[in-house]
Amino acid sequence: MKYLLLLTFFISTQLIAQPESLFPKEDLTALQAYEDTLGLMSHLVVNDSLEENRYAATKKMIKTLVQALKIDNSYHYPFEQIKTVSIQYPADSTFRIFTWQLYVNKDEYRYYGAVQMNSKKLELFPLIDRSAGMDNIEFKDLTPDEWYGNLVYNIQDFDTYEGKKYLLFGYDAYSFFERRKVMDVLHFQDGKPVFGAPVIQAPDRSGRLQLQNRFALTYSAAASIGLNFDEEENKVVYNHLTIGGPAYGGKPTLIPSGSYDGFALKDGNWIYEEEVFDFITPEGEYPRPQPVLDGRKQKNIFGQR
Secondary structure, rough: HHHHHHHHHHHHHOOEEEEEEEOHHHHHHHHHHHHHHHHHHHHHHHHOHHHHHHHHHHHHHHHHHHHHHHOOOOHHOOOOOOOOOOOEEEOOOEEEEEEEEEEEEEEEEEEEEEEEOOOOOOEEEEEEEOOOOOHHHHHEEHHHHOOOOEEEEEEEEEEOOOEEEEEEEEEEEOOOOOOEEEEEEEEEEEOEEEEEEOOEEEEOOOOOEEEEOOOEEEEEOOOOOOEEEOOOOOOOEEEEEEEEEEEOOEEEEEEEEEEEEEEEEEEEEEEEOOOOOOOOOOOOOOOOOOOOOOOOOOOOOOOOO
């Protein structure tokens, strides 16, 4: 009983540990100062009306973030004041990923990010967005230097015969008329991140199933869709899309049909399942809460008003 009480006390104190208990005073002061700068710059990246100012703020953000992360044990500093940067952790907390969006103009968005490993000394992999003009993204293996840029809003780990991999769920503002949501696969080779792995069995345009490295949904900018891991269903769930949006440049756009498809994990692969829910909501809305990252004017990039 005494051992159990001590163990419970240890666990509870670890769960409520604050940055003040994890860093020397001078390191904590430096991290807080960096965080203040990052908070200001990240606000300007999203909200400044001038493109050159948004770009300058992004450059300052990158430099400041690297300086902050060079402090020992920076992995454990949460940077909670940076509201417009997504910081996501897997369940095993072996790494975290920073991502954010730069609005260039109505037809161009750029994404920035980095993968930080859970280590005392900084082990950081900058992510370079090469998505512009990238085709056949479903079948590419990508390194951090040729990342398909997106704003990551969730991570789900899973086991394969080759070891643990991670699903990354992200949002790409893509273009003025269309948006995109992406389910990417992250794994590590020789300690370095690799994006993409042929573990997703998805239908092609003709409905034929094929193995893909990642999965993407491109849809009308006037619509809102979900693509995420559902804890209750224990599978990935997303809106089924159908032609119905306004046609731009002779190209029809896709909108939610009102039903939901998904992927279930089987032997290390994510296997397509049609109509994972046997009901249709009136507005085609996902029946459970989900991140919605669409819309710059009414909402921030996390879907918050």
